[in-house]
Amino acid sequence: MTDLARSLANISQAEAGPKRKRLALVASKGTLDAAYPPLILATTAASLGWEVGIYFTFYGLDILHKDRYQKLKMASLANPAGPIRLPNLIGAIPGATAAATKVMKRWMKRSRMPDVTEFIEMAQGLDVTFFACATTMGVMGVEEGDLIAGCDIAGAARFLDYAADADVQLFV
Amino acid sequence: MTQTNEIGDIQVAEVLDTSGLLCPLPVYKAALVLKKLEPGDVLELTCTDPGSLEDIPALARQRRDVLLAVDDRGGVQKFWIEKGEGV
Numbered sequence: 001m002t003d004l005a006r007s008l009a010n011i012s013q014a015e016a017g018p019k020r021k022r023l024a025l026v027a028s029k030g031t032l033d034a035a036y037p038p039l040i041l042a043t044t045a046a047s048l049g050w051e052v053g054i055y056f057t058f059y060g061l062d063i064l065h066k067d068r069y070q071k072l073k074m075a076s077l078a079n080p081a082g083p084i085r086l087p088n089l090i091g092a093i094p095g096a097t098a099a100a101t102k103v104m105k106r107w108m109k110r111s112r113m114p115d116v117t118e119f120i121e122m123a124q125g126l127d128v129t130f131f132a133c134a135t136t137m138g139v140m141g142v143e144e145g146d147l148i149a150g151c152d153i154a155g156a157a158r159f160l161d162y163a164a165d166a167d168v169q170l171f172v
Numbered sequence: 173m174t175q176t177n178e179i180g181d182i183q184v185a186e187v188l189d190t191s192g193l194l195c196p197l198p199v200y201k202a203a204l205v206l207k208k209l210e211p212g213d214v215l216e217l218t219c220t221d222p223g224s225l226e227d228i229p230a231l232a233r234q235r236r237d238v239l240l241a242v243d244d245r246g247g248v249q250k251f252w253i254e255k256g257e258g259v
Contacts, residue, residue, distance in 0.1 A: 021234070040195070040196050043196050043200055044195070044196040044199055044200065047196065047200045047202075047203035047204075047231065048199070048230070048231060048234035048235060049203075049234060049235045049236075050234070111194055112193055112194070112197075113197075114197070122200065
C-alpha cells in the first residue's frame with residue numbers, strides 16, 4: 001500500500017466512527033427448542049445494530065434445510081425439562097415426540113412468539129449471515145440446493161476467521 | 173404529536189405498542205421503527221414484558237440512541253427514545 005492509500009484508508013476508517021459490534025454464534029443442535037436461542041440472540045443483536053453470523057453445524061444444519069426447518073421436533077426422551085415431563089421409558093414410546101412438539105408449538109403460539117420460519121425471515125431481513133457447515137453437508141449428504149436461499153457455505157477456518165473479529169462468540 | 177410526561181413536552185414522531193409481546197419482539201420491532209426515523213425523531217414505545225425495563229435501555233445504548241424518559245406503571249412501561257446519529 002502506498003503512503004497516500006494508507007492515509008486515505010485511515011481517514012475513511014476515522015469517518016466510519018466506532019467499529020460495528022459483531023456476534024458469532026454456533027448452532028449445533030436441530031431440535032425445535034434448540035433452534036430458538038440462536039435465532040432469538042441473532043435477531044436481537046442485529047436489532048441492536050450489530051453484525052451477526054450463525055454457523056449451522058451438525059444437527060444445527062437442519063435449521064437451514066428447506067425440507068426440515070419447518071418440521072423440527074421437540075425431544076421427549078432424555079429431556080427432564082421438556083414441555084411434558086415424561087419418564088424416559090414413556091418418552092420413548094411412538095407419538096411422545098410428536099406430543100412434546102405439539103405442546104412446545106402451542107406454548108410459543110400462546111406467547112405470541114414467532115415460529116422458526118418467521119425467525120429465519122426476521123434474521124434474513126436484518127442481514128444476519130447464515131454459514132452452512134461444509135463438512136456437515138458432506139457428511140450428511142446435504143447439497144446447496146437443499147438449503148434455504150442465501151446461505152454461505154463455509155468451512156471451520158472461514159467461520160473462525162469471522163469469529164476472531166467478533167465481540168461476542170457463543171455456542172448453542 | 174406532543175406527549176407530556178415528567179420531563180415536560182416531548183414531540184413524538186412515532187408510537188409503537190408492544191403490549192403482550194415477549195423478548196425479542198419489543199426490541200426487534202422498536203429497532204425496525206427507529207431505523208426508519210430521522211436522527212432527533214422520538215419514538216414512544218409501550219412494553220409489558222418485564223425484561224423490557226432493562227432491554228430497552230440496552231437497545232438505546234447499543235444503537236447509540238438517547239433514552240429521554242421511562243415511565244414504569246406496574247406492568248406497563250413507556251419509553252421515549254430519541255434516534256441518535258449512530259446506526
